[in-house]
Amino acid sequence: MLLLSLAIMCGAGGTLTALDNLGQIGQSLGYPAKTINTFVSHSSIWSYAGRVASGFTSEILLSRYKFPRTLVLTAVLLLSCVGHLLIAFSVPQSLYVASIITGFCLGALWPLVYAIISEVFGLKYYSTLFNVGTVASPIGAYLLNVRAAGYLYDVEAARQHGGTLAGVDKTCKGVCSASRSRS
Template identity: 50%
Template sequence: MLIIFIATLFGLGSSFTATDNLGQIGEVLGYKPQAINTFVSLHSIWNFFGQILSGFTSEILLMKYKIPRPLMLTLALILASFDYLFIVFPFHGSLYFASVIIGFTLRLQLPLCVTIIYELFRLKHYALLLNFSQLISPLASYILSVKITGALYDKEANKELHRLGLQRRASL
């Protein structure tokens, strides 16, 4: 359960962080507001498809090809990792691909996690383990989006202010 928790914590956390900052990433890369709205729309559409297809696809791959769901979760995390390369090493239109893959893999992960917990542990303590797995989403978002990414943003903003000869003032 600890392996599932850690893998999902960082997988969901990184997807939530990329989702939360998609607009800012688009601005930094020079996309127009209309394009950024398109990224958000693509993200939402593929988020839906990820949720729907996780059930159908995982069942078909399990029954027909005997591919276990933990391997499917691993492949979803690897796909999400390649997606972040589109953001780190951008090319023209790369954020379109990134928003699609982020949306798809974000909603692919959680249903797989819930199903994996059932398959590994069956109904013994299922409610407790399910609630524990549901805790991952807000915890991942808080740790990676607020604590880590927020701290990095603040550090870079302070560097930029210092470079411009300005000081940060406390807001009222």
């Protein structure tokens, strides 16, 4: 359960960090406000699709091909890494695809986690283990979103604005918008 909780902390925490900061990411890369709203809508819609698809897909893979849900969870977490890399490398117009991938993976994570908990540990202590699995997500989101990403964003914003953020716009300028302003 500790290993599964760690996977949830990193997987759900990382995807929640990306999704929670889509607005700032889009703004720093120079996307218009209407487009940023589209990213948020995409992530929500695809989160729902991920919840539906992972339940059906994992059941089919398990019953027909004996493909364990833990490997499906691993595939979902690896797919979410693709979304993170698209954001990190700032490929032009990649935030559309990154919001879809990240939203889908966040949604796909939860049915798999709860099915894995019931299959591995049984149903005797399911409610307790369910809550342990659920609490791992906000812990991961706090550590990655507030402590890591928030801190790094503030440091970079201060660096870009001459070392102080007092009374200054706290928006970072990303790779795409900075290169556009130079041309």
